[in-house]
Amino acid sequence: MTRHTIRVLTVLLSSVLAAAATQKAPRRAPDVRYEPSPPEVVRAMLRLAEVTRNDVVYDLGCGDGRIVITAAKEFGARGVGIDIDPQRIAESLANARKAGVARRVKFRNEDLFDADIRQATVVTLYLWPWVNLKLRPKLLKELKPGTRVVSHSHDMGDWEPERQIEVNGHRIYLWRIPARATSPAAR
Numbered sequence: 046m047t048r049h050t051i052r053v054l055t056v057l058l059s060s061v062l063a064a065a066a067t068q069k070a071p072r073r074a075p076d077v078r079y080e081p082s083p084p085e086v087v088r089a090m091l092r093l094a095e096v097t098r099n100d101v102v103y104d105l106g107c108g109d110g111r112i113v114i115t116a117a118k119e120f121g122a123r124g125v126g127i128d129i130d131p132q133r134i135a136e137s138l139a140n141a142r143k144a145g146v147a148r149r150v151k152f153r154n155e156d157l158f159d160a161d162i163r164q165a166t167v168v169t170l171y172l173w174p175w176v177n178l179k180l181r182p183k184l185l186k187e188l189k190p191g192t193r194v195v196s197h198s199h200d201m202g203d204w205e206p207e208r209q210i211e212v213n214g215h216r217i218y219l220w221r222i223p224a225r226a227t228s229p230a231a232r
Contacts, residue, residue, distance in 0.1 A: 073156070076176045079108050079133065082197050082215075087115050089212040093219050094167045094193040096120040103127065103165035105157040105172070105180070110137030110150070112169050117141075117149035122167075124150040127160045163187050171197040178202050185222060192222040 082090070090112065096102060098121030104112040105127050113124025114137075126137050137152040153160065157180065162168065165188060170177060177199050184194055196218045200206065206218040 073129065076129075077106060077171075077173050079130070080171070081108050081111060082171050083213070084111070084115075086197055086212050086215045086217065087112050088119070089210065090169055090195045090197060090217055091116055091120055091167075093208065093210060093217055094169075094195045096122050096167055098122060100166045101125065101164050102167045102169060103162050104169045105160070105162070106170065106176075107137055107152065108133050108171075110140045110152060113137075113150045113152075114141055114144050114146055116167075117146040118144050122149075125165070126150065126152040127155050127157050127162075128152070129154070129156050158183065161187075163189070165192055167193045167195065169195050169197075170199075172199065174199045174202075188222045190222050190224040194220045194222065 091102070094100075094102075096116055100116070100120070100122040102113055102116040102122050102124040103126075104110075104124065107113060107126030107128045110126045110133075113126045116122040116124045126134075128134055128137070131154045134152045134154045138147070141147045141150050141152070162183075168184065168188065170180070172180070177196060178201065181201050181204065188194070198216055200218050201220065204220060206220050208219045210217050
């Protein structure tokens with residue numbers, strides 16, 4: 046072997062080892078198993094939320110990134126995907142580059158219960174019912190009044206949706222964060 050070949054192989058081996066070392070395990074076990082929403086459901090969710098180019102769409106438990114990527118590509122919005130699984134984040138980043146929207150979307154490897162979501166104008170969910178219920182106080186506390194919340198398949202308990210639709214057997218719910226009540230002392 047020539048010195049050049051040895052150097053090339055050393056660089057390649059170093060790259061492979063560095064990539065393997067950066068593969069992190071999820072921070073904790075995900076609350077739900079990865080199950081992507083069908084494309085027609087994704088589009089229906091974004092239409093139900095009336096997404097425009099002025100929106101910032103956050104997808105909590107973003108999986109492969111398809112919701113924020115579709116929001117950016119087809120609706121002109123910006124997007125942020127949050128997922129606890131670093132493998133899903135890597136997949137989302139690759140999908141965003143492939144779709145040509147990497148400048149309009151971000152993906153964060155975070156626990157959705159700890160993530161800063163205050164910049165969202167739309168939040169999308171495809172989680173289990175108990176996760177929606179656990180997340181509900183965070184949504185109501187941190188999101189601005191008027192922020193739209195859209196969930197594929199699962200409701201929010203006794204929080205009545207503003208609208209609900211069905212697409213190919215999939216139920217989709219829409220809520221808006223209500224105005225905050227002000228106390229007499231705050232006036």
